[in-house]
Amino acid sequence: MVNLTINGKVVQAEEGEVLLSVIRREKIDVPALCHHEAVEAFGACRLCVVEITRQEWDGWCDYVTSCLYPASDGLIVNTHAAKVNDLRKTIVDLFLARHPKCPEIIELAAEYGVYSTTYQTVVDGDNCILCGLCTRICDRMGFHAISTVGRGHGKEVSPPLHKAPPDCTGCLACAQNCPTSFIEYSAAKGFLTIWDKKFELLKCSGCGKETITKVFAEHLCQERKIPFEYFQICDECHRKQLAATMGEITSWDREAAS
Amino acid sequence: MQLKNPKQLATLQKKYKAAEERFPKKVLICCGPGCLASGAQKISDKFKQVLKDKRIKGFSVEALKETGCHGFCEQGPLVIIEPDGTFYTRVKTKDVEEIIEMSVRKGETIDRLLYSPNGDGQRIQRYHDIDFYRHQDRIALANLGKISQCNIEEYIALGGYQALAKVISSMKPDQIIDEITESGLRGRGGAGFAAGRKWATCRKIESDVRYVICNGDEGDPGAFMDRAIMEGDPHAILEGMVIAAFAVGSSQGYIYVREEYPLAVVNLQKAIEQAEEMGLLGDNILGSDFSFKIRISRGAGAFVCGESSALMKSVAGEVGEPRAKYIRSVVKGLHDQPTVLNNVETLATVPVIINKGADWFKKIGTKKNTGTKAFSLVGKVRNTGLIEVAMGTTLRKIIYDIGGGIIDDRPFKAVQTGGPSGGCLPESQLDLPVDFDSLTEAGSMMGSGGMIVMDDKTCMVDVARYFLGFLVNESCGKCVPCREGLYQLHALTVRVCEGRATEADLEKMEKLSNQVIIGSLCGLGKSGPNPLLSTMKYFREEYLAHIRDKRCPAGVCRELITYEINDKCTGCMACIAVCATHAITGKKGEIHVLNQAKCTKCGACYAVCKHDSVVVS
Ligand SMILES: Cc1cc2nc3c(=O)[nH]c(=O)nc-3n(C[C@H](O)[C@H](O)[C@H](O)COP(=O)(O)O)c2cc1C
Ligand code: SF4
Ligand code: SF4
Ligand code: FES
Numbered sequence: 001m002v003n004l005t006i007n008g009k010v011v012q013a014e015e016g017e018v019l020l021s022v023i024r025r026e027k028i029d030v031p032a033l034c035h036h037e038a039v040e041a042f043g044a045c046r047l048c049v050v051e052i053t054r055q056e057w058d059g060w061c062d063y064v065t066s067c068l069y070p071a072s073d074g075l076i077v078n079t080h081a082a083k084v085n086d087l088r089k090t091i092v093d094l095f096l097a098r099h100p101k102c103p104e105i106i107e108l109a110a111e112y113g114v115y116s117t118t119y120q121t122v123v124d125g126d127n128c129i130l131c132g133l134c135t136r137i138c139d140r141m142g143f144h145a146i147s148t149v150g151r152g153h154g155k156e157v158s159p160p161l162h163k164a165p166p167d168c169t170g171c172l173a174c175a176q177n178c179p180t181s182f183i184e185y186s187a188a189k190g191f192l193t194i195w196d197k198k199f200e201l202l203k204c205s206g207c208g209k210e211t212i213t214k215v216f217a218e219h220l221c222q223e224r225k226i227p228f229e230y231f232q233i234c235d236e237c238h239r240k241q242l243a244a245t246m247g248e249i250t251s252w253d254r255e256a257a258s
Numbered sequence: 259m260q261l262k263n264p265k266q267l268a269t270l271q272k273k274y275k276a277a278e279e280r281f282p283k284k285v286l287i288c289c290g291p292g293c294l295a296s297g298a299q300k301i302s303d304k305f306k307q308v309l310k311d312k313r314i315k316g317f318s319v320e321a322l323k324e325t326g327c328h329g330f331c332e333q334g335p336l337v338i339i340e341p342d343g344t345f346y347t348r349v350k351t352k353d354v355e356e357i358i359e360m361s362v363r364k365g366e367t368i369d370r371l372l373y374s375p376n377g378d379g380q381r382i383q384r385y386h387d388i389d390f391y392r393h394q395d396r397i398a399l400a401n402l403g404k405i406s407q408c409n410i411e412e413y414i415a416l417g418g419y420q421a422l423a424k425v426i427s428s429m430k431p432d433q434i435i436d437e438i439t440e441s442g443l444r445g446r447g448g449a450g451f452a453a454g455r456k457w458a459t460c461r462k463i464e465s466d467v468r469y470v471i472c473n474g475d476e477g478d479p480g481a482f483m484d485r486a487i488m489e490g491d492p493h494a495i496l497e498g499m500v501i502a503a504f505a506v507g508s509s510q511g512y513i514y515v516r517e518e519y520p521l522a523v524v525n526l527q528k529a530i531e532q533a534e535e536m537g538l539l540g541d542n543i544l545g546s547d548f549s550f551k552i553r554i555s556r557g558a559g560a561f562v563c564g565e566s567s568a569l570m571k572s573v574a575g576e577v578g579e580p581r582a583k584y585i586r587s588v589v590k591g592l593h594d595q596p597t598v599l600n601n602v603e604t605l606a607t608v609p610v611i612i613n614k615g616a617d618w619f620k621k622i623g624t625k626k627n628t629g630t631k632a633f634s635l636v637g638k639v640r641n642t643g644l645i646e647v648a649m650g651t652t653l654r655k656i657i658y659d660i661g662g663g664i665i666d667d668r669p670f671k672a673v674q675t676g677g678p679s680g681g682c683l684p685e686s687q688l689d690l691p692v693d694f695d696s697l698t699e700a701g702s703m704m705g706s707g708g709m710i711v712m713d714d715k716t717c718m719v720d721v722a723r724y725f726l727g728f729l730v731n732e733s734c735g736k737c738v739p740c741r742e743g744l745y746q747l748h749a750l751t752v753r754v755c756e757g758r759a760t761e762a763d764l765e766k767m768e769k770l771s772n773q774v775i776i777g778s779l780c781g782l783g784k785s786g787p788n789p790l791l792s793t794m795k796y797f798r799e800e801y802l803a804h805i806r807d808k809r810c811p812a813g814v815c816r817e818l819i820t821y822e823i824n825d826k827c828t829g830c831m832a833c834i835a836v837c838a839t840h841a842i843t844g845k846k847g848e849i850h851v852l853n854q855a856k857c858t859k860c861g862a863c864y865a866v867c868k869h870d871s872v873v874v875s
Contacts, residue, residue, distance in 0.1 A: 043582045044737050046777050063776045068582040083776070087739075090773045094742035118766065119746040130735065147577065148735070151560060153745045155735030 002073040007080070015073075019066035020048055023079055030079050031088065031108065032067055033179060034131035039140050041067040042132050047091055051081035063087065093117050095129065102127040104180050128157055128182045134174035142223070143167045146174060146195065157183075159195050170199035170213035206237030260537035262545040264423035267414070267538075274415035281321035284340040285362060288403060290327025290490060291482050292643065293334035297351075298324075301335050304354040314363050323412075326490010327482075328403030330390050331643040333373060338385065338403070345385035346371040375662065390641045393659045395622060397630045398446075398606045399483075399646045401491040408525040410532040413493040419538050421609035422497050425504055426546050429612075431461060434505040438608065441616035442628035447473050447564075447601030448676075448705050448781070450627075450694035453608075459588045460506040460596045468508040469597040470499055470550075471573065472605050474515045474522065475557050475564035478677030479728070481708040483632040484602035486644055488515065488522035491606065492529035496539060496552065498605030501612060503550040506598055511552040512573050517559040526554055561678070561732035564706075565780050566591075566599050568734065579734045580780035601706065603632055623649030627693035631704070637674075637711035638665050650691040653683065657711055668713040671812075672796070674721070676705030678728045679785035681792030682718060701792040703785065717814035718797040719804055723751040725789035733782060740783030743774035747790055754801060756817040757808040764801060768794065813874025816859040823852050823863075826871035833863035833872060 002015050006026055013022045018041060023030050033045035048066045053059070053076050063084065066077075078084065089112045095102075096109045097117040105127075109115070134157060135147050145168035149158045159165030170192050175183035185194035192199045192213055199213035211217075217231040233241070261267050287293075287302045302324050309319045328336050333347035339361050346357065346368070353371060360366045372381035373388055385391050396402075405412040413419070425434050439454025460468060472495055476484040487495060499511050515522050530552055533539035541549045555573045562568050563578040570592045572578035591597025607629060611619045620628050627649035636642050639661030647656060653673055657663070664670050672682040675692075681702030683690065690696050694704045712721070726748040735741045750767050753759040771787035778784050794801060803809045810818040823833075829847040841857040844850030852863070852872075864872045 041582075042736075043779055046738050046779070049777065064584065065582060065779075069584050087773050087777050090743075090770065091738050091777065094738055094746065097746065098742050120749045130741070132736070151562070151735045152731045152733045153735065153741060154731075155741070 002071055002075075004071055004073065004075040004077060006077045013071040016070045019050060019052075019064075019069045019071055019077060022071055023050075023066055023077075028079050030066060033108075033129065034133060035067045036133055036137070036177065039133070039136040041065075042136065043068045044130065044132055045091070047088055049084055049087055051078040051084050052076065053078075088112065089114060093119060098122050098125045099127055099129060099180075100125055102129070102180050105129065126182070127180045129180055130155060130157070131179060132157075133177050133179065134183060137173045137177050141169075141171060141173050143169060143171070145169075164197035165195050168195055168197050169216040169219050170194055170197065171216045202231055204234035204237055205232045206241070207234060209234050209236075259535070262537070264427045264544055267419060267423050267544065271414050271417070271420070274411045278412065278415045281316065281318050282341050283317050283362065284321040284323060285357075286323050286325050286328075286338040286340060286403065288326075288328040288334060288336040288338070289324040289407060290329075290331065290334075290402070290486055290644070292327065292331025293336055296334045296348075298335040300351050301337065301349055301354060304351045305358070308355055308358055312358065314358070317362055323406040325405060326402040326407050327399075327486035327644050328385075329394075329399070329644040330373075330385075330388075330641065332641055333643075337371075343384040343386050345373055345383065345388065347373045389662065390643070390645075390660055393647065393651075393655060394645055395630045395648045396646045397610050397622075398487060398494075398603045398632055399491075399644065400610070401494060402486055402644075403490075405491070407490050408492050408529045408532070410493060410529065410536065413491070417613065418493055418609075419497055419533075421612035422500055422538065423544060424612055425501055426544050426548065431505045431507065434501065434612070435461065437616050438505070438611060441611045441619040442626070443604065443607060443611060443619070444627065444694060445601055446603035446607070446631060446706065448703070450704060453600060453604055456588050456598055456600075457502060457506050459586075460598045463589055463596040465596050467510070467593075467595045468506055469592045469595060470503045470506065470508045470511040471570070471592065471597060471599045472499055472511070472513040473564060473566075473569060473599055473601045474513055474519070475569060476516050476519075476602075476706060477561035477564045477732075478706055478708040480636050480710065481634045481677065481706055483634055483644060483707050485516075485519050485522055487602050487606050488513075488519065489525050492522075492526045493533065494606040494609060495526070495602055496529055496533050498600075498608035499552060500539060500543065500550050501608050502598055502600065502605065504548055506596075508598070509550050511550060512555045512592070513552060514555045514557060514563075514569050514573055516557040523554055523556065530554070560734070561728075562734045562780070562782050565782060567780070569599065570597065579736050580782070582779060603707075624691065624693055626695060631692070631707060633707045633709045635661055635709050635711070637709075638668070638713040638716075639663065639711045640665055647692070649693045652689050652691055654688040656692065656709070657688070661711065664711070664713050668715070670711070671714050671716050672712045672718060672721075672793075674702075674710040674712065674725075674789075675708065676703035676785075676788070677708045678725045678732070679703075679782065679788050680705050680708070681788045682712070682721060682796065683792070684796040686796075701795055702788065715812055715814070717755075717810050717812035718793040718800050719751065719754050719810075720812075720814045722790045722793045723748065723755050726751055726786070729782065729786045733786070734780075737777075737779040737783065739774045739777035740779070740786060743770055743777070744783070744786050746770060747774065747787060751790060754804045755810075755815040757804060757815075759805050761802075761805055764794065764805070810874075813864065814861070819859060819874045820854060821852060821857060821859065821861070821864055822873050822875060823850050824871050824873055825849060826869050828869050828871070830869070832866045832868070836862040836866050838862070 001012050031047040034042045043065045050066045051061050053061045092109045092112045093114050095105050097119040099105045100121050138146050145165040146159050175185050190201050201210040211234050221228050289298045335349045337346040337349045374381050382388050435457045443453045444450040558572050558578045563572050565580050566587050568578040568580045623629050630646050630648050632646040641662040674682045697704050730744050730748050733740045771791050774787050803811050813819050827849040834842045839856045841853045842850050
């Protein structure tokens with residue numbers, strides 16, 4: 001355990017724990033667009049920036065991203081220093097210029113008092129904020145089906161060669177975690193389409209509702225040693241079945257007791 | 259033959275040296291990047307062909323060498339006759355027979371091929387006496403232009419691998435690190451970090467595996483120092499790496515070579531094989547129990563891949579994107595193991611320091627910036643090429659004494675150092691000593707050693723626009739301040755160039771620049787605004803002229819200029835020939851006329867006019 005100061009208050013943290021996790025524990029509000037507990041920190045949006053210093057630094061300060069910076073003894077952190085606020089405001093302003101139609105960005109910018117960008121609007125700016133959550137989550141799932149391609153201002157998220165990704169299982173982890181709902185998919189008539197790839201959906205043997213893709217189910221069967229039958233019923237019907245069974249057991253118990 | 263101990267290497271050196279001395283007269287053909295581009299290979303082939311059926315007393319075809327870059331690329335193809343150093347410039351294949359007959363056989367000099375500094379007939383015979391070479395101090399480039407490209411026998415004859423023998427037979431790792439620390443050697447790749455300290459940190463970390471990586475990415479457009487060393491003297495790099503590996507306790511090394519350098523890859527690979535064959539690399543080096551292997555890793559073709567964390571990802575086969583270095587790569591680098599990453603030039607300097615000692619090295623350069631630094635001197639100077647000078651040499655000395663001043667004696671305007679994210683320094687900074695600290699303080703940086711000289715026909719706003727444009731494309735695009743910030747800075751600079759900006763925009767640019775610097779993840783973003791900030795600092799008047807007067811004083815920014823032909827026109831028709839839209843008409847000897855409606859303001863006429871009669875307003 002180490003002692004550090006955040007906004008004037010001495011707090012404890014695990015040695016090496018990232019500052020953002022300590023800040024969140026203290027219920028201090030710091031924006032963090034590219035952060036997700038489930039995946040490795042990335043440091044791309046730079047919104048979680050904080051000012052740090054130490055007694056022995058003689059007034060010298062540094063600006064670091066709290067999602068990556070490790071806590072250590074004696075660290076003095078200011079999450080809302082003037083320069084930090086300024087930088088965050090500039091970042092949301094830059095975001096707004098790039099993604100002028102993105103509701104999440106418009107809302108965030110408004111929180112910082114930015115209602116229209118001071119910079120040149122990127123006319124064809126889409127809603128992908130390049131946070132990299134989708135690609136990291138996809139990697140984490142073990143599929144590596146999508147990645148960022150290109151660099152500089154033209155960087156984008158895409159399957160290899162802009163073609164239907166061979167390694168995609170249609171698990172939807174990317175789309176469901178995209179903060180701006182940029183990744184499109186559609187499910188209809190027994191099929192799911194994402195990244196221009198069409199998947200057969202399994203149907204619940206109980207209620208007939210469509211569940212997950214067959215490819216994803218097969219993957220889970222193989223990787224996690226789950227019997228395939230498990231996926232032939234939806235969660236809800238499974239729960240119902242379970243409740244019915246439990247009811248039966250209780251009634252046996254009651255019978256036995258009487 | 260595998261050398262079993264340092265003594266055998268000493269014996270071998272004597273043998274190779276004797277072989278070298280058998281023919282004191284040598285013909286050296288520069289086959290560096292510059293001379294190859296101007297046709298050196300054909301010259302060399304011609305030499306071989308002519309010499310094949312000639313017998314010359316005291317000379318053999320063995321004494322014909324294809325060397326690495328000799329430096330004075332602007333005068334290439336170069337042919338040098340040793341031992342006296344006769345220096346032939348702009349050699350053509352038709353000169354070859356004459357050189358063989360006159361200079362090689364008879365020992366006479368061909369005046370016509372000698373270097374003429376002022377083009378006034380005065381000629382200089384030996385390269386040692388030419389200003390371009392006289393003011394240089396060569397350590398990292400010492401062997402270039404002297405030995406055949408990647409020839410281990412010649413390298414050994416000149417004392418190569420003796421530093422390795424010395425450390426293996428008589429130095430402890432800590433002693434090596436102390437020597438390098440004591441020498442004050444700072445990394446030549448850009449940041450100027452103390453090499454000794456980096457090695458010491460790496461050695462101290464508990465780990466079974468440590469890596470040594472040589473950074474040969476050299477992404478700065480126009481720079482070719484590292485390329486020249488990799489192609490022309492690869493063994494110096496290998497020797498430096500083995501010494502580094504021995505010092506930090508590493509058994510695996512990588513050389514990361516830029517994609518665009520296929521010859522460097524070939525020569526380094528050849529050198530690795532040669533060194534392995536002799537037991538100077540690989541298992542049980544020089545019979546000791548120390549083993550070290552080197553593999554070549556080819557770059558991914560992006561500027562940002564030269565950045566340490568991106569480079570290590572690229573070596574590991576991942577996307578070359580930088581990561582936050584709150585835990586430094588010397589602690590957690592390639593495959594999360596402690597890793598020493600050094601630049602080509604840094605590593606090529608190491609054997610010399612071990613051989614000659616830290617005290618010798620410290621005497622060169624300044625107190626905090628010891629030794630020498632190589633630069634590729636390009637742009638509007640007379641003498642362009644590859645140079646190496648003692649740290650602390652002034653910009654004036656480099657540009658005027660070595661570079662020979664500005665082409666056509668035009669006024670000097672600025673010198674850009676540090677590559678695309680370096681800064682531009684004005685005339686008032688010409689007496690600045692060139693070293694890591696002074697350059698940074700002046701708002702530029704050392705970078706890996708690009709140096710571009712600009713004359714009065716250069717618009718500094720346009721220069722800033724150009725470099726920002728490069729960086730917008732080369733940013734990896736991961737973090738917002740760099741990806742979006744540089745994009746907006748570029749857009750704002752374009753506004754200035756087009757006369758659409760206001761003074762408030764200048765303030766905005768300054769503020770955004772500072773935020774990109776503190777907000778960006780890696781060195782690219784952190785230094786990206788340099789070209790803008792340095793030109794805004796030193797050439798503010800020029801920005802204001804664009805903004806207030808809608809005028810580009812250098813006559814470059816298209817939206818703000820018109821070209822006109824004045825009555826100095828001699829009617830030479832040179833401009834007519836280059837005008838792509840046929841906007842200029844006129845007869846030979848008569849004043850030409852420019853039709854503004856057809857003019858696209860490309861500036862081609864302005865560039866070719868020798869009589870100052872195309873004017874910009
Ligand atoms: C954007 C960027 C590009 C870089 N490119 C190079 C390069 O091409 N060659 C190089 O040696 N160092 C380059 N560097 C510096 C390296 O990150 C690193 O500091 C250096 O290789 C360490 O070696 P040294 O200490 O011997 O200089 C670059 C840094 C940045 C931020
Ligand atoms: S698609 Fe969504 S999750 Fe993926 S990088 Fe873009 S904004 Fe982030
Ligand atoms: S500063 Fe630029 S190059 Fe570096 S990580 Fe950020 S976007 Fe990539
Ligand atoms: S959350 Fe830390 S940089 Fe995005």
